[in-house]
Amino acid sequence: xxxxxxxxxxxxxxxxxxxxxxxxxxxxxxxxxxxxxxxxxxxxxxxxxxxxxxxxxxxxxxxxxxxxxxxxxxxxxxxxxxxxxxxxxxxxxxxxxxxxxxxxxxxxxxxxxxxxxxxxxxxxxxxxxxxxxxxxxxxxxxxxxxxxxxxxxxxxxxxxxxxxxxxxxxxxxxxxxxxxxxxxxxxxxxxxxxxxxxxxxxxxxxxxxxxxxxxxxxxxxxxxxxxxxxxxxxxxxxxxxxxxxxxxxxxxxxxxxxxxxxxxxxxxxxxxxxxxxxxxxxxxxxxxxxxxxxxxxxxxxxxxxxxxxxxxxxxxxxxxxxxxxxxxxxxxxxxxxxxxxxxxxxxxxxxxxxxxxxxxxxxxxxxxxxxxxxxxxxxxxxxxxxxxxxxxxxxxxxxxxxxxxxxxxxxxxxxxxxxxxxxxxxxxxxxxxxxxxxxxxxxxxxxxxxxxxxxxxxxxxxxxxxxxxxxxxxxxxxxxxxxxxxxxxxxxxxxxxxxxxxxxxxxxxxxxxxxxxxxxxxxxxxxxxxxxxxxxxxxxxxxxxxxxxxxxxxxxxxxxxxxxxxxxxxxxxxxxxxxxxxxxxxxxxxxx
Numbered sequence: 359x360x361x362x363x364x365x366x367x368x369x370x371x372x373x374x375x376x377x378x379x380x381x382x383x384x385x386x387x388x389x390x391x392x393x394x395x396x397x398x399x400x401x402x403x404x405x406x407x408x409x410x411x412x413x414x415x416x417x418x419x420x421x422x423x424x425x426x427x428x429x430x431x432x433x434x435x436x437x438x439x440x441x442x443x444x445x446x447x448x449x450x451x452x453x454x455x456x457x458x459x460x461x462x463x464x465x466x467x468x469x470x471x472x473x474x475x476x477x478x479x480x481x482x483x484x485x486x487x488x489x490x491x492x493x494x495x496x497x498x499x500x501x502x503x504x505x506x507x508x509x510x511x512x513x514x515x516x517x518x519x520x521x522x523x524x525x526x527x528x529x530x531x532x533x534x535x536x537x538x539x540x541x542x543x544x545x546x547x548x549x550x551x552x553x554x555x556x557x558x559x560x561x562x563x564x565x566x567x568x569x570x571x572x573x574x575x576x577x578x579x580x581x582x583x584x585x586x587x588x589x590x591x592x593x594x595x596x597x598x599x600x601x602x603x604x605x606x607x608x609x610x611x612x613x614x615x616x617x618x619x620x621x622x623x624x625x626x627x628x629x630x631x632x633x634x635x636x637x638x639x640x641x642x643x644x645x646x647x648x649x650x651x652x653x654x655x656x657x658x659x660x661x662x663x664x665x666x667x668x669x670x671x672x673x674x675x676x677x678x679x680x681x682x683x684x685x686x687x688x689x690x691x692x693x694x695x696x697x698x699x700x701x702x703x704x705x706x707x708x709x710x711x712x713x714x715x716x717x718x719x720x721x722x723x724x725x726x727x728x729x730x731x732x733x734x735x736x737x738x739x740x741x742x743x744x745x746x747x748x749x750x751x752x753x754x755x756x757x758x759x760x761x762x763x764x765x766x767x768x769x770x771x772x773x774x775x776x777x778x779x780x781x782x783x784x785x786x787x788x789x790x791x792x793x794x795x796x797x798x799x800x801x802x803x804x805x806x807x808x809x810x811x812x813x814x815x816x817x818x819x820x821x822x823x824x825x826x827x828x829x830x831x832x833x834x835x836x837x838x839x840x841x842x843x844x845x846x847x848x849x850x851x852x853x854x855x856x857x858x859x860x861x862x863x864x865x866x867x868x869x870x871x872x873x874x875x876x877x878x879x880x881x882x883x884x885x886x887x888x889x890x891x892x893x894x895x896x897x898x899x900x901x902x903x904x905x906x907x908x909x910x911x912x913x914x915x916x917x918x919x920x921x922x923x924x925x926x927x928x929x930x931x932x933x934x935x936x937x938x939x940x941x942x943x944x945x946x947x948x949x950x
Contacts, residue, residue, distance in 0.1 A: 362487070362509055366834035369513050370846045375506025377853060378466035378477065381438070382502055383459035384430025386421055393429075396422025399455070400431065403442040403462040406449035412478060413454040414440070421458065431458040437474040439466045441481055443500035447492055448485035452478050464505035469853040476518040477510075479525055483828040484508055511832050512850065514843035521831050528827050536820050543813045550806050551755075557795050558755035558785060560629040566794055567629065575631035576786040583743050584639065626757065632787045637737065638780040640744040646698040647738035650710060650776045651730040657696065662686045667693035668728045670701060672709045675734060676717050680725045688729060696729050699736070706737040706746045708753060711773045716762035718753035720746050735779060744784070745792040751799055752784055882919050886948035894934060894945050895920075920946070 361371045374380065386393035399416030406414070421431070433456050434440075440457075442449035443464040452474050459465060468477050481488075488508050492498035513521065556562045574582075599606050628634070641647040651657070662669075666687040674680050693700065701707065703723040709715050711733040721728070730736055739746045752758050765778040787795070830836045885901040886893065893901070899916055923929040930947045 362511075363833055365511050365832075366513075366839050368517075368839050368841075368843070368846060369511055369834055370850060372510050372512050372850065373506060374466055374477075374508040374510050376850070377472045377510055377512060378439070378468045380502050380506045381432055381434060381465045381467060382430065383432070383461050383463050383465070385460045386425030386429040386431075390425075390428075392422060393425030394419055394421055396420055396425060398422065398426050399457040400459065401440065401451075401457055401463070402460045403445055403449055406440075406442060406451055409449070409451065412452055412475075414451040414457075415454045416457060426458065430461065433458060434465055435467060437468065439468065439474055439477045439481060441465060441488070441505070443492075443505060444494075445497055447489050447498055447500055448481075450478055450481045464500055464502055466505075469856060471515045471849045471853060472512070473515065473518045473522060475522040476513075479522065479828060480510065480832060481508075483825065483832060511834075512846055513834070514840075514846050515849060516843045517837065517839065520837045520840075524837050525827060525831050529824065532820060532823060532827070536817065539813050539816050539820070543810065543817075546806055546809055546813070550803070553799060553802055554751055554755040555757075557799055558752045558757045559626050560632060560785070560787065562798055563787075563791055563794055564629075567631065567791065570790070572631055572788045572790070575788050576628075576633040577631070579743050579789070580633040580635045580639070580786050583740060587643075628785050629787070631791070632785050634783050635743070635786050636780065637782050637784060640740055640749070640784055640786065642738045642740045644738060646700075646736075648776070648780060649698055649730075649736050651732040651734045652696050652699050654732060657688070657692075657729075657731065661688050661692055663689055666690060668726065670707060670721070670728050670730045670734060672711065672731075672733050675707045675709050675719045676712075678719050680722060680728070693727075693729055699729050701728050701730055701736050702738075704738075704746050706739065706749050706753070708735040708737065708779070709733060710735050710776070710779065711768075711771050714759070714763050714766045714772055715774050716753060716758055718750045718758070720750050733773070735776060742789075743786060745789070745796055747796040747800075748787070748792040749784065751795065753782075757785065758782065882916060883923070883948070886946065889947075892932070892945045892947045894943050896943065898946060923948070 365371065388394075398421045400419055400421045401414060401417040402419075405417035421429070434453055436453055436455050438453040438457070440449075440451045440453060440459060440463050442462055444462050453465075466477060466481075468474055488500055488505070489498060491504040491507055492500040493504075553562070560567075596606060638648060657669075664687065666689045668681065669686045669688060670680065671686075688696070701721050703721055703725065705721045707719050707721055707730065709717045715733075737746075737749065739749060753762075761782050762774055762779070765774045765782070766772045767774070827836070882898065882902050885898055889898075889901075902916060920929065924931070928949060930949045932945050934943050934945050
C-alpha cells in the first residue's frame with residue numbers, strides 16, 4: 359500500500375477500492391434518438407467542464423429507460439462521488455440525487471462510515487496520483503481496477519466530519535477572494551475593450567484634436583491614395599489600348615475598379631477630419647500586400663522542419679506570442695515557394711477562423727521573416743494612409759467585430775473569406791492622430807497588462823493555497839485528533855464485513871436469477887408457443903404465473919427472457935393502440 363506522506367497514528371492508509379464500490383458507466387447507441395428521449399439523469403465529463411459546484415443533479419442530456427437498458431450505465435445513489443476517468447482525468451462532483459453516467463467516469467459509492475464530502479475533497483487533491491495510475495497512448499484513461507488503487511487516507515468518521523467542516527470554512531473565505539479577483543479581471547478586460555472602441559471612433563483623442571492643427575486630414579489622405587491609384591490604372595489601360603492600335607471608346611474610364619469611398623451604412627459617425635476606407639484601399643501597392651495563408655495542399659505537415667523559416671498559426675495571433683519551443687518551421691526553398699504568404703515586422707495579422715474570427719495583431723520587430731498558415735490573413739499597410747498598430751486597434755474594436763460577425767460563414771468552423779474581409783470598412787484619421795491613438799492605447803495597455811499579471815499571480819497563489827489547505831487537511835494537521843473517536847481499524851473491519859456480506863448477497867441473487875431464468879424462460883416459451891397468436895405482454899406474464907404484485911426480481915427474469923428471445927429473432931412485438939392511435943401496451947408473439 360502506497361503511503362504518500364505521514365498521517366496520524368489514528369489514521370490508516372488504504373485504497374479507494376477498500377472504502378468504496380467503484381462503478382463505471384455507459385452510453386446508449388446514438389443512432390437511436392429514442393435512447394435520449396427520457397428523464398433519467400445522465401452525466402458526461404463534458405458536463406463537469408467549467409463546473410464549480412460540489413453537487414450535481416444531472417447533465418445536459420438525459421436518457422430513456424430503453425437507452426438505460428441498452429447501455430452499460432448503472433443507477434448511482436445520492437452521495438456517489440463522480441470522478442472522470444478520461445478526457446480529462448480528475449473532474450469531481452457529488453450526486454445530489456440518483457444519477458447515471460457515461461463510461462467517462464469511475465464513480466465511488468462510499469461505504470458506511472466514509473463521508474462523501476471527505477472523499478470529494480480528497481479526490482480533488484489526488485488528481486495527480488490518479489493520473490499516475492492511468493494508461494493510454496492517444497489519451498490517458500483510468501480503468502476501474504486502477505481507480506480502486508488510488509491511495510486514500512482513512513480517518514475516523516467523526517474526524518472526517520470535522521475536517522470537512524474546517525476545509526469548507528477556509529475555502530469559503532478563499533473562494534470569496536478568488537471571485538473578487540475574477541471580477542476585477544473581467545472589469546479590466548471590459549475596460550480594455552471600451553478603450554479600443556473609444557479609440558476607434560475618435561473619442562479618445564477629442565481633446566487632442568482641439569489643440570493640434572492638422573496638415574492633411576483623413577479625407578484628403580484617402581482621396582489622394584485613391585486618385586493616385588485611379589491615375590495609375592487609367593495610364594496602364596490607355597497604354598494597353600494604344601499598344602493594340604485602337605482608340606479609347608467613350609466612357610472607358612467607367613470600367614475602372616471601384617475606387618470610390620465605401621458605403622457607410624450602419625457605421626458610427628466619425629470626426630470631420632476622419633474618412634472611411636475599406637481594407638483593400640488601405641493596403642500597400644506592393645504585390646501580395648493582402649493575402650491569406652496557403653491552401654492545405656500547398657503546405658502540409660510533411661513540410662515542417664525543426665529549423666528554418668518559422669510558421670505563424672492562429673494561436674500565435676490570438677496570444678501575441680511568436681517563436682519559442684513549439685514553433686514549426688519550413689525550409690528556405692519552401693519559404694521561397696510560398697513567398698506570397700510571407701510576413702515581416704509591421705504586417706497586420708488577422709485570424710480568419712474562430713468564434714468569431716477577426717482577432718488582430720501586428721507581427722513584431724523582434725521576429726524574422728515568417729510564413730502564415732491556412733487560417734490567417736496578412737495585411738501590409740500603405741504607410742502614407744494607415745498605421746498598422748491603429749489598424750489592429752480598429753479590427754479588435756466593435757467597429758471591426760460588428761462587421762466581421764455577419765461576414766462569417768461555416769457550420770463546424772466559422773470562417774471569413776478574403777473577398778468578404780477585403781470589404782471591411784476602416785476609419786482613417788490623420789496620420790499624426792493615428793500615432794497619438796497608438797501611443798495612448800500602448801500606455802494604457804501596459805498598465806492593464808501589469809494589473810492582469812498581478813491578478814493572475816494572485817489567482818495562482820490562491821490555487822496553491824487551496825492545495826496547501828487540502829494537503830494539510832489530509833495530513834491530519836488541520837484539525838486535532840480526538841481520542842474518543844471510534845478506532846479507524848474498527849471502521850475498516852466493519853467496512854470489510856459489509857463488503858463481504860454484499861458479495862454473498864450478490865452471488866446468491868445471481869444464482870437465484872440463473873435458476874429462475876431457466877424455469878420461467880421455459881414457461882414463457884411454452885406460453886407463447888401454446889397461444890400460437892398475439893398476447894399482450896401483461897397477459898403473457900400472467901400466464902407465466904407472475905401476478906401484478908410480483909417482485910421486481912421476478913419481473914426482471916421475464917424481461918431478461920424476452921430480450922433473449924428478441925435477440926435470437928424469435929419474438930415479434932407490435933404496439934396496441936386505442937381508437938385515437940395512442941399506444942396502450944405491446945403485444946408479443948413467438949416466431950420461427
